Amino acid sequence: MSSSVNVSSSENTWGGGNKPMNASYGKLMMWFFLVSDGLTFSGFIAAYGFARFKFLDSWPIADEVFTHVPFLHGQELPMIYVAFMTFVLIMSSVTMVLAVDAGHQMKQSKVAFYMLLTIIGGAIFVGSQAWEWATFINGDYGAVKTKGGNILQFVDSHSHHRVALHDFAHKHHTDRVQHEETNGLWFYDEGTLPEYSIAEVIEGMEASPNVLVRTQTLNKDGEKTILSRDESLNILRAHGQSIVTGANLYENEYGVPLFADFFFFITGFHGFHVFSGVVLNIIIFFNVILGTYERRGHYEMVEKVGLYWHFVDLVWVFVFTFFYLV
Amino acid sequence: MAHQEHDLTIFRGLIKFKNITQKIWGVLLLLSIVTAVEVALGIYKPDALMSYIPYLNMKILNLIFIVLTIVKAYYITWDFMHMRDETKLLRRVVVWTFIFLVLYLVWILIQEAGYIFDIDSIDYIKRDF
Numbered sequence: 001m002s003s004s005v006n007v008s009s010s011e012n013t014w015g016g017g018n019k020p021m022n023a024s025y026g027k028l029m030m031w032f033f034l035v036s037d038g039l040t041f042s043g044f045i046a047a048y049g050f051a052r053f054k055f056l057d058s059w060p061i062a063d064e065v066f067t068h069v070p071f072l073h074g075q076e077l078p079m080i081y082v083a084f085m086t087f088v089l090i091m092s093s094v095t096m097v098l099a100v101d102a103g104h105q106m107k108q109s110k111v112a113f114y115m116l117l118t119i120i121g122g123a124i125f126v127g128s129q130a131w132e133w134a135t136f137i138n139g140d141y142g143a144v145k146t147k148g149g150n151i152l153q154f155v156d157s158h159s160h161h162r163v164a165l166h167d168f169a170h171k172h173h174t175d176r177v178q179h180e181e182t183n184g185l186w187f188y189d190e191g192t193l194p195e196y197s198i199a200e201v202i203e204g205m206e207a208s209p210n211v212l213v214r215t216q217t218l219n220k221d222g223e224k225t226i227l228s229r230d231e232s233l234n235i236l237r238a239h240g241q242s243i244v245t246g247a248n249l250y251e252n253e254y255g256v257p258l259f260a261d262f263f264f265f266i267t268g269f270h271g272f273h274v275f276s277g278v279v280l281n282i283i284i285f286f287n288v289i290l291g292t293y294e295r296r297g298h299y300e301m302v303e304k305v306g307l308y309w310h311f312v313d314l315v316w317v318f319v320f321t322f323f324y325l326v
Numbered sequence: 327m328a329h330q331e332h333d334l335t336i337f338r339g340l341i342k343f344k345n346i347t348q349k350i351w352g353v354l355l356l357l358s359i360v361t362a363v364e365v366a367l368g369i370y371k372p373d374a375l376m377s378y379i380p381y382l383n384m385k386i387l388n389l390i391f392i393v394l395t396i397v398k399a400y401y402i403t404w405d406f407m408h409m410r411d412e413t414k415l416l417r418r419v420v421v422w423t424f425i426f427l428v429l430y431l432v433w434i435l436i437q438e439a440g441y442i443f444d445i446d447s448i449d450y451i452k453r454d455f
Binding site: 001023051052083087096098100152196306307313314317320321 | 346350351353355357358361362364365368369376384390391392394395398399402403404405406407408412413415417419420423424428431432435436438439440441443446452453454455
């Protein structure tokens, strides 16, 4: 195939079978796609940078947000789980490149075995990401949103650890029930009522002298500002508006809403890539088992899907840095 | 399909592997070590690295993170995606296209965000309520 190109390239330029840059058509197109997809991700990450620099003095600290590890409930282990996810993805990249190599040697069962390991690695990663999303959406301590849209969190005055709303807020019985669209004249409904009203939080705060308010503003050491007892009560009474637990696209208990928006968008887009990568890998895996590539005489398809899979890993390396580390 | 030979050296020939499988595990080891260093630095945040680099307005630690990330990206692209074995032209077409566009994008967005941050910091715009 390659010899026909070399023989008379001047006459045969438009005759097909050319391999510009010594790469096959499929591989070249995969590289083109990866460059454009990489630019899409760069756009997202650069937009994240934009939002972050815009809120430079109040951006949430990722270490304090992603501290959870499955089965180790209640322990604060920043980054351990993300590091594990990163390792799983790199490991599945390794099994992928081993599959590509086995393909070069035309070893069908070895390719199938490594493809299977790659698929399992991808599935573990997507599952971990789903767990991470669920933890983030549920939240842990709860916070108060002010009229200006800022987030006030609560800390213990001695240890400066976060204090959960249910540890100090006073729960009263109220007659306020959730409005459903079946009731009333206008067919509107409202979201789930928060567990506590702002009045109950203020009352609980007044009764617990060791609870202080922590604002989003970063001080000189890059830590969140903790207010004095008087300031805490004042800001809560003057500006406190509603209760926020967990995170969604409108508000989150960790601070600037854009933080959660970008988290969902970037890790979601990446997770979707991993998911489609797993689907592609499964298709290729079955083709390998059925002997499609044995009959074709080469395993280039494994190489192409491998390029995509490594790209997914590559993107995660950047997401890991810019979302969790920097 | 024509087999191209694999380049089995990394670090500009400093480390040479016997075969492709050995190289893959070697690169995995390298990537794992770099990730472990990143995580350790991220957890302990040594005070010495928390100061700002003049002109860049960036912490030393963050610069280290970004450099280590690019190191990892290099080895994933060069050895896992076999960019090392492609022609020089293909390498340049993919890498420089990407780098030019991303540098421009990042520069213009970060610059603009800094401007908006400054505007928000002016007294008559209030966000502290």
